[in-house]
Amino acid sequence: xxxxxLEHVWKQYDRRYGSNRFRKLFASLMGRHPERNEFWALxxxxxxxxxxxxxxxxxxxxxxxxxxxxxxxxxxxxxRGHLLVRGTxxxxxALGAGFHPELSGRxxxxxxxxxxxxxxxxxxxxxxxxxxxxxxxxxIDSPVKRYSSGMFVxxxxxVAAQVRPDILLVDEVLAVGDARFQARCHERxxxxxxxxxxxxxxxxxxWAVRQSCQQxxxxxxxxxxTQGDIATVLAAYNKQIQQEALLRLPKVNESENSxxxxxxxxxxxxxxxxxxxxIPLGAPATLRIYYRCDEPIPSPTLVVNFMAHNGPCASIxxxxxxxxxxxxxxxxxxxxxxxxxxxLNPGQYAVSVQIKDTSDRITLVKSRFRELFIxxxxxxxxxxxxxxxxxxxxxxxxxHHSETNHKTHFPPSSPGS
Amino acid sequence: xxxxxxPPTLEIQANADESSSVQVWRRFFIFDVxxxxxxxxxxxxxxxxxxxxxxxxxxxxxxxxxGIGWALITPLAMTAVFTYMYSALGLEGRKTFxxxxxxxxxxxxxxxxxxxxxxxxxxxALVSNMDLVTKVYFPREVLPISSVLTNVVDxxxxxxxxxxxxxxxxxxxxxxxxxxxxxxxxxxHAGWLWLPVIFFFHLLxxxxxxxxxxxxxxxxxxxxxxxNLGLTLWLIITPVLYAIGAFSGGRYTxxxxxxxxxxxxxxxxxxxxxxxxxxxxxxxxxxxVVGSVLxxxxxxxxxxxxxxxxxxxxxxxx
Numbered sequence: 001x002x003x004x005x006l007e008h009v010w011k012q013y014d015r016r017y018g019s020n021r022f023r024k025l026f027a028s029l030m031g032r033h034p035e036r037n038e039f040w041a042l043x044x045x046x047x048x049x050x051x052x053x054x055x056x057x058x059x060x061x062x063x064x065x066x067x068x069x070x071x072x073x074x075x076x077x078x079x080r081g082h083l084l085v086r087g088t089x090x091x092x093x094a095l096g097a098g099f100h101p102e103l104s105g106r107x108x109x110x111x112x113x114x115x116x117x118x119x120x121x122x123x124x125x126x127x128x129x130x131x132x133x134x135x136x137x138x139x140i141d142s143p144v145k146r147y148s149s150g151m152f153v154x155x156x157x158x159v160a161a162q163v164r165p166d167i168l169l170v171d172e173v174l175a176v177g178d179a180r181f182q183a184r185c186h187e188r189x190x191x192x193x194x195x196x197x198x199x200x201x202x203x204x205x206x207w208a209v210r211q212s213c214q215q216x217x218x219x220x221x222x223x224x225x226t227q228g229d230i231a232t233v234l235a236a237y238n239k240q241i242q243q244e245a246l247l248r249l250p251k252v253n254e255s256e257n258s259x260x261x262x263x264x265x266x267x268x269x270x271x272x273x274x275x276x277x278x279i280p281l282g283a284p285a286t287l288r289i290y291y292r293c294d295e296p297i298p299s300p301t302l303v304v305n306f307m308a309h310n311g312p313c314a315s316i317x318x319x320x321x322x323x324x325x326x327x328x329x330x331x332x333x334x335x336x337x338x339x340x341x342x343x344l345n346p347g348q349y350a351v352s353v354q355i356k357d358t359s360d361r362i363t364l365v366k367s368r369f370r371e372l373f374i375x376x377x378x379x380x381x382x383x384x385x386x387x388x389x390x391x392x393x394x395x396x397x398x399x400h401h402s403e404t405n406h407k408t409h410f411p412p413s414s415p416g417s
Numbered sequence: 418x419x420x421x422x423x424p425p426t427l428e429i430q431a432n433a434d435e436s437s438s439v440q441v442w443r444r445f446f447i448f449d450v451x452x453x454x455x456x457x458x459x460x461x462x463x464x465x466x467x468x469x470x471x472x473x474x475x476x477x478x479x480x481x482x483x484g485i486g487w488a489l490i491t492p493l494a495m496t497a498v499f500t501y502m503y504s505a506l507g508l509e510g511r512k513t514f515x516x517x518x519x520x521x522x523x524x525x526x527x528x529x530x531x532x533x534x535x536x537x538x539x540x541x542a543l544v545s546n547m548d549l550v551t552k553v554y555f556p557r558e559v560l561p562i563s564s565v566l567t568n569v570v571d572x573x574x575x576x577x578x579x580x581x582x583x584x585x586x587x588x589x590x591x592x593x594x595x596x597x598x599x600x601x602x603x604x605x606h607a608g609w610l611w612l613p614v615i616f617f618f619h620l621l622x623x624x625x626x627x628x629x630x631x632x633x634x635x636x637x638x639x640x641x642x643x644x645n646l647g648l649t650l651w652l653i654i655t656p657v658l659y660a661i662g663a664f665s666g667g668r669y670t671x672x673x674x675x676x677x678x679x680x681x682x683x684x685x686x687x688x689x690x691x692x693x694x695x696x697x698x699x700x701x702x703x704x705x706v707v708g709s710v711l712x713x714x715x716x717x718x719x720x721x722x723x724x725x726x727x728x729x730x731x732x733x734x735x
Binding site: 013018019020021022023070073074075076077078082083084085089091093097098100102103107110111113114115116117119120143 | 427428429430464465467468469471472475476479480546548549550551552553554555636637729730732733734
């Protein structure tokens with residue numbers, strides 16, 4: 001039997017009056033047109049979840065993910081359709097909601113626990129666990145306004161983690177806190193999932209979604225873009241991101257692109273010498289650099305930059321390092337750079353070439369960016385083949401006998417564990 | 418974990434036409450009359466009411482030097498001012514007050530101050546707890562109720578102050594009870610048992626008003642200003658600064674008689690201070706008290722059903 005069921009759910013908001021229908025009524029009596037500000041934040045959303053299933057909701061900012069969680073938790077109401085939720089719902093939407101800055105950590109634990117639906121007796125039972133989990137030590141009796149923001153969030157999560165709901169809604173809370181805290185959050189979510197709790201996770205951290213969820217829902221501007229198996233949904237989302245990233249390739253200044261006496265450009269070629277934009281992971285590549293120099297450039301240095309789509313420089317090829325040297329670069333022509341194994345992670349790159357002077361300090365000219373995809377046969381390339389795999393040789397297992405002088409590598413196992 | 422046959426905790430079947438402008442009038446059915454299920458859910462959340470009330474009480478006096486002392490200073494100061502004013506005007510006569518003015522004013526002001534504070538705090542309960550309203554789901558009436566209950570602590574302390582002053586008064590001036598022939602001795606007596614009963618209806622009256630004002634405050638922040646104005650005007654037609662018999666006849670008396678708070682304050686007075694007496698009791702005092710009780714129940718039900726209907730919109734509007 002389904003625990004969560006949405007059938008053709010629509011949700012409307014108003015940009016100006018925020019669903020304040022009394023003010024809208026006044027506005028329309030005043031001759032204005034409040035319906036012009038209305039928009040559908042969610043349109044025709046349908047899905048259902050059975051016990052033990054988990055759903056990851058992804059999508060760009062403003063696509064309606066948080067709205068969906070608010071509808072599921074009962075905070076806000078649908079306009080059209082049918083919504084059914086069976087079981088207790090707990091929302092990790094705002095950690096430490098209802099914390100009063102003047103009250104001590106101890107007092108706030110009881111308060112926040114009550115807000116999240118825990119009985120007083122339960123809180124007392126789990127009190128020590130909460131304090132230990134939050135790791136706030138002697139601060140427990142100080143007012144929470146004296147806490148660091150990390151302590152505040154940890155305490156909030158420690159209380160929320162004691163709630164054992166049938167359905168857990170998680171919204172971006174894991175983005176705060178250090179790595180250790182995040183690891184503990186994921187551990188807790190995994191525990192709950194194993195005990196049969198339905199997890200609905202909204203995150204921009206696709207890795208987290210991949211880890212925690214079997215099903216996916218990709219929402220874009222209030223519509224369902226793709227839904228189903230998490231791998232399919234992530235692949236669709238990645239594809240969409242790639243297409244959008246193409247439009248956002250970094251632009252190079254025209255004056256930089258071609259100075260008055262020289263210019264350059266580049267292309268990737270396949271085996272047949274045809275220009276390509278996609279290269280399979282680990283395949284050989286040929287980079288063709290075109291140049292035109294009206295005045296000869298004496299012993300230039302060439303530098304090829306590979307920028308990852310989100311900004312950082314992924315790799316650099318320097319002609320100096322490779323020992324390449326020419327007396328001068330003159331006239332119009334091209335040269336080829338053979339790369340037997342392009343050691344780049346799968347993904348999208350923006351590649352450009354620069355011609356520099358002999359000392360490798362002054363950039364004479366910089367080409368425009370060319371996009372390059374490193375692709376894999378797998379759909380969700382980012383998460384299955386995240387890193388380039390180096391060649392490695394594995395040996396046979398070598399047993400450690402007591403007569404040989406190998407000291408044991410491990411501490412003695414404690415009894416009972 | 419619930420059994421596979423858990424009943425739905427949340428089921429909404431929205432009318433397909435609800436959002437279209439064609440049936441705008443449907444959105445202005447503003448009452449939800451499922452009192453039994455609403456009150457049952459409220460009872461289920463009693464721990465939350467307790468925790469939020471506790472938060473309110475603790476937070477109010479944290480980082481203040483005198484702390485709960487402020488609950489006593491306010492009525493004492495007001496009583497001192499008014500007593501001085503009445504004696505300067507020569508109005509402390511036996512027809513104006515059923516007992517020494519100090520005791521009367523201290524008594525009525527503690528209940529009146531409770532009402533004003535409860536209404537002021539309760540009306541802003543939803544707006545000032547915006548983060549809770551937009552982020553966590555629970556029955557929203559918990560917020561105004563706990564805001565109102567937070568003020569009960571002040572009421573208890575100021576009533577104990579009155580009891581202390583009254584006991585001291587009758588000890589220092591034993592003849593005072595004889596000079597006000599219809600007054601009880603100012604020591605605890607059986608009439609005090611009426612106190613919780615009257616307080617219950619007093620609370621219903623306040624909650625009924627607060628449910629309405631808190632809801633309207635979500636839509637229009639103007640309500641806050643109106644409440645302050647309204648409370649000032651309301652004080653004038655309530656027998657707080659004078660006894661109910663002080664005005665006889667005329668339009669002003671009609672206003673006093675129609676005021677739901679008249680019966681509540683008079684109920685407290687009849688229970689604690691004095692037996693009914695033709696001097697300072699309106700001719701049909703029972704009508705006041707019974708009328709106020711009925712009005713309190715009515716306004717509570719109206720306010721609660723209005724609040725419960727509007728509750729679904731709070732998170733989107735606030």
